[in-house]
Amino acid sequence: MAVNVETLEKLERKITLTLPVETIQNEVDARLRKLARTVRMDGFRPGKVPMSIVAQQYGHSVQYEVMNDKVGEAFFTAANEAELRVAGQPTITEKEGAPEGQVSFDAVFEVFPEVKIGDLTSAEIEKVSADVTDEAIDRTIDILRKQRRSFAQRAKDAAAEESDRVTVDFAGKIDGEAFDGGKAEDFQFVVGEGQMLKEFEEAVRGMKLGESKTFPLAFPEDYHGKDVADKTADFMVTIKKLEAAHLPEVNEQLAKSLGVKDGTVEALRNDIRNNLAREVKNRVVSRNKQAVMDALAAKAELDLPKASVQAELNRMVDNMRADLKARGMKDVDKLPIPEDNFRPQAERRVRLGLVLAELVKAQSLQAKPEQIRAQVEEMAASYEKPDEVVRYYYADNSRLADVEAMVLENNVTDYVLGQAKVTDKTLGFDELMGEQPA
Known part of the structure; x- marks a missing residue:
């Protein structure tokens, strides 16, 4: 039977569905008879409750x-007959x-749009690359040394300098009045x-x-403490303890303390190089x-289904609430x-999802099983027991689906490039990592 599809606007469509009352009533009667076999009511034995x-x-x-159920079945039957790709749920009245x-x-709904991808050969893309330098390895080692540093009391006449650990008492006032968070001891x-x-x-x-000093301190406008932001306080600070930092030597002992199997500085540097290379x-x-x-x-031209955008909005808001709950916020x-x-x-x-789906279909860029396997093994390689990580991914279809999506995006990236x-x-290591050299 031909289905009459009315176009309302852009992606919005309408279909009129007609059902025999007899069909609906027969199904209602059948379900009530089935229900009567198990329903329990006071004064009646199970299965003996009168149908009325x-x-x-x-x-x-x-x-x-x-x-x-019947209207839903009728709608999706009609949509399939009309070869419509329905986006979201219909509104039925x-x-x-x-x-x-x-x-x-009347069933009012949206359809997925026609996606037109322009000439990709005219797209201009900057493709970056970067290398792990010896300087980056040296800085990483310095960070690891700082994490394992110790502190020792400095001489009484020594002055506080960079990297010293100081223990102080301080008290601050704004316009002669103390304020919350402006005082601390030790x-x-x-x-x-x-x-x-x-x-x-x-x-x-x-x-x-043992020295004390009074000095002005201007809090910045964006300071997290709103009561003192953009205000100037007068602080008095007293040095109670002054300790110099001592970093461990870069030697076999440091390498062993960091879990390097060979226990050599060369092996330590190789481990760091491999980790940085992965990053x-x-x-x-x-x-x-x-x-x-x-x-x-x-390069893509398409209209966005409102239902798909709303579903994505709902998902993002739900994720935000879940994140706030995880951080301990109440009444989220x-x-x-x-x-x-x-x-x-x-x-x-939504736009990218539709464009990627169209490109994958048109160019057969689906993730192949061997690609998924290779991606899982690459991700597992950095762990102590890679085989267990591989089994972890393959034991759950949702985890494997995440990897499949990653491979699919890689296929699209390679194709477009x-x-x-x-x-x-070529980017410098620091530029890629978003850091400035120390």
Whole structure:
């Protein structure tokens, strides 16, 4: 039977569904008879409750269930016959004026859009690469040494300098009045590591054990303490303890303490190089993938299904609530979270999802089993027991699906880079990692 599909606007469609009342009633009766075999009511043995009472008690809810089921079946049958790709759930309302013995409904819904991907050979993409340098390895070793440093009391006449650990008493006032958080005793921090505001560290530098100093400190406008932000306080600080940092030597003992099997400095450096190389590769892949996605989004023409965007918004808001709960925030479910804050990101995700699906289908870029296996093994290689990690992924279809999605995106990235006008750019290690050299 031909299905009449009415176009309302862009992706919105309408189908009128007509069902025989007799078909609905027969299904209601059948479900009530089945229910009567197990229903329990006071004064009746199980299975002996009269049908009239069962219908009176449960007829309305069964009628509602049957109507939903039959209308849903009719809708998806009609949508399949019309070869429509339905986005989201339809809004179904009963329609007046149905022929005698029938009931009619209007189903309003959206369809997935036609996705037009422009000429990818005209897309310009900057493809980055980066290497692990000896300097990066040296800085990583320095970080590991700092994590294992010790502190020893400095001479009484020594002055506080960079990397010293100081123990201080301090008290601050604004306009002569003390304020919350402005006073502490036996407070400890390491000079030069940014634990304190710059003016505070500068005041402490050069001070000696037992010395006191008064100095002004201007809190920045964006300071987390709103009561003192953009205000100037007068602080008095006293040095109670002054300790110099001692870093462990770069030797076999350090290598062994870091779990290096061979216990040599060379093996330590190789371990660090391998770990940094994995991190560099991940960041390079992520950055190039982002450039490809930006190019695809710019080359694609499509309308976004409102239902898909709303579903993505709902998911993002739910994730935000779950994250806030995990952080210990109470009454999160009552907290208003404006959807519009997430809308641009939700629309981008939906757009890219549709574009990727179209490109994968058109160019047969689906993730192959051997690609998925290789990706899992690569991810497992950095663990102490790789075989257990591989089994972990293959034991859960949802975890494996995440890896499949990763491989699929890699396939798309490789394909687009093979089509586009690519400019190669080598980044410094620090630039890639988003850090500045020390």
